[in-house]
Amino acid sequence: MSGEMDKPLIGRHLDSDGSLAEAPSGAPKVGILGSGDFARSLATRLVGSGFNVVVGSRNPKRSAGLFPSAAQVTFQVDAVSSPEVIFVAVFREHYSSLCRLSEQLAGKILVDVSNPTEQEHLRHRESNAEYLASLFPTCTVVKAFNVISAWTLQAGPRDGNRQVPICGDQPEAKRAVSEMVHAMGFMPVDMGSLASSREVEAIPLRLLPGWKVPTLLALGLFVCFYAYNFIRDVLQPYVQERKNKFYKLPVSVVNTTLPCVAYVLLSLVYLPGVLAAALQLRRGTKYRRFPDWLDHWLQHRKQIGLLSFFCAALHALYSFCLPLRRSHRYDLVNLAVKQVLANKSHLWVEEEVWRMEIYLSVGVLALGTLSLLAVTSLPSIANSLNWREFSFVQRASAWPKPTSHKQSQDTHLPALASACSPVPVSTSCGHTEYSSWTL
Numbered sequence: 001m002s003g004e005m006d007k008p009l010i011g012r013h014l015d016s017d018g019s020l021a022e023a024p025s026g027a028p029k030v031g032i033l034g035s036g037d038f039a040r041s042l043a044t045r046l047v048g049s050g051f052n053v054v055v056g057s058r059n060p061k062r063s064a065g066l067f068p069s070a071a072q073v074t075f076q077v078d079a080v081s082s083p084e085v086i087f088v089a090v091f092r093e094h095y096s097s098l099c100r101l102s103e104q105l106a107g108k109i110l111v112d113v114s115n116p117t118e119q120e121h122l123r124h125r126e127s128n129a130e131y132l133a134s135l136f137p138t139c140t141v142v143k144a145f146n147v148i149s150a151w152t153l154q155a156g157p158r159d160g161n162r163q164v165p166i167c168g169d170q171p172e173a174k175r176a177v178s179e180m181v182h183a184m185g186f187m188p189v190d191m192g193s194l195a196s197s198r199e200v201e202a203i204p205l206r207l208l209p210g211w212k213v214p215t216l217l218a219l220g221l222f223v224c225f226y227a228y229n230f231i232r233d234v235l236q237p238y239v240q241e242r243k244n245k246f247y248k249l250p251v252s253v254v255n256t257t258l259p260c261v262a263y264v265l266l267s268l269v270y271l272p273g274v275l276a277a278a279l280q281l282r283r284g285t286k287y288r289r290f291p292d293w294l295d296h297w298l299q300h301r302k303q304i305g306l307l308s309f310f311c312a313a314l315h316a317l318y319s320f321c322l323p324l325r326r327s328h329r330y331d332l333v334n335l336a337v338k339q340v341l342a343n344k345s346h347l348w349v350e351e352e353v354w355r356m357e358i359y360l361s362v363g364v365l366a367l368g369t370l371s372l373l374a375v376t377s378l379p380s381i382a383n384s385l386n387w388r389e390f391s392f393v394q395r396a397s398a399w400p401k402p403t404s405h406k407q408s409q410d411t412h413l414p415a416l417a418s419a420c421s422p423v424p425v426s427t428s429c430g431h432t433e434y435s436s437w438t439l
């Protein structure tokens with residue numbers, strides 16, 4: 001690598017509006033091939049982070065006006081001659097059109113930012129980055145930035161999506177790209193060699209992978225409880241007393257069903273921790289893997305907990321709407337008429353009044369507590385808390401002694417010390433992953 005790349009690449013950070021006049025002279029030079037949406041956002045951020053940007057376009061005249069004035073827009077062949085790091089911001093099907101630049105690109109670092117579509121991902125056995133590497137055997141290909149959208153690049157990194165997975169076969173090249181990622185305000189995550197690029201390219205194709213089972217579980221529970229409540233509140237009065245209560249189907253039965261689902265889901269958040277602890281006690285060791293079903297269950301606690309919160313919140317909303325129903329108004333009027341006919345002037349059942357007051361108060365408090373748990377399970381909030389603060393919020397009693405994150409990752413098992421309290425999820429994921437929604 002040239003001496004230029006050996007200098008630290010850390011530049012200035014971009015303001016949220018993305019505007020910054022001029023990259024400092026002598027700043028590291030970076031090339032971008034392509035002048036599309038991604039190239040434009042990338043150029044803006046790179047210029048703002050203190051890099052000298054040169055963009056290679058097939059039609060520089062047309063594209064120049066779309067880039068920040070500090071970026072130089074020129075023909076592809078001119079753009080790739082001096083920078084050591086070149087971003088390839090074109091689609092896979094156009095990679096081969098860049099082969100005529102092979103000579104100028106020899107020995108340089110090519111950053112593959114591309115994302116395949118789902119069909120492309122299934123169709124090609126080799127990743128886009130590996131394909132690029134096969135077209136340019138004299139270059140070093142590094143996969144990066146594919147998980148960051150053009151919009152995020154432009155708007156600036158936010159807590160939730162700051163991580164940029166990087167992979168490549170040459171540590172030096174990866175280091176150079178990682179430094180650039182850092183300088184741009186993102187967090188590089190080393191994913192290993194270029195062989196992992198297929199995995200990295202699959203990341204943006206995922207659609208809520210951790211939510212499928214918990215959502216099906218919640219739906220299944222909803223259907224079961226709804227059927228039960230329908231039989232109890234609607235069908236049974238109809239069959240036995242010929243009373244037509246079918247109007248209850250859209251609101252009342254749903255409202256009775258939601259808290260049942262919420263309670264069961266909440267208990268399913270805590271149950272696997274207890275089971276895991278019992279299993280460890282029975283085995284007398286923490287150095288054995290949990291069965292797969294328990295492992296998966298532990299990993300899905302956060303989603304199950306959030307779905308429980310969702311059902312509880314819906315229940316609260318439905319409850320607020322109950323008095324708005326016309327059936328409720330008719331019931332009230334009928335009750336009043338009945339009272340008048342019975343010559344009663346003051347209806348007040350002390351026990352009923354107290355029961356409702358306490359019921360509402362406890363319901364509001366429970367929803368408030370559940371909201372707190374849900375909020376602290378968000379990565380951005382959880383990351384801002386230390387372990388003690390987190391466990392204080394997530395459970396009522398204090399954890400005997402926090403198992404270090406490292407330990408739980410290494411052993412792939414929770415500590416026995418947590419036998420009667422939460423068990424960290426036994427995966428190699430982050431802090432929130434193994435600790436969320438634990439009692």
Ligand SMILES: NC(=O)C1=CN([C@@H]2O[C@H](COP(=O)(O)OP(=O)(O)OC[C@H]3O[C@@H](n4cnc5c(N)ncnc54)[C@H](OP(=O)(O)O)[C@@H]3O)[C@@H](O)[C@H]2O)C=CC1
Nearest residue numbers: 034035036037038057058089090091094097114115149150
């Ligand atoms: N948009 C996004 O949010 C993200 C995009 N990406 C990846 O970035 C890459 C570029 O995406 P994006 O900028 O959105 O796409 P665009 O369609 O907006 O831009 C593609 C660019 O490729 C250039 N190009 C070079 N050679 C050819 C060719 N032979 N035929 C057609 N175009 C060519 C064109 O620039 P010119 O005419 O100047 O040569 C064109 O502007 C893709 O691989 C995409 O997967 C990754 C993450 C997010």
Ligand SMILES: [Fe+3]
Nearest residue numbers: 259315319363
């Ligand atoms: Fe309730």
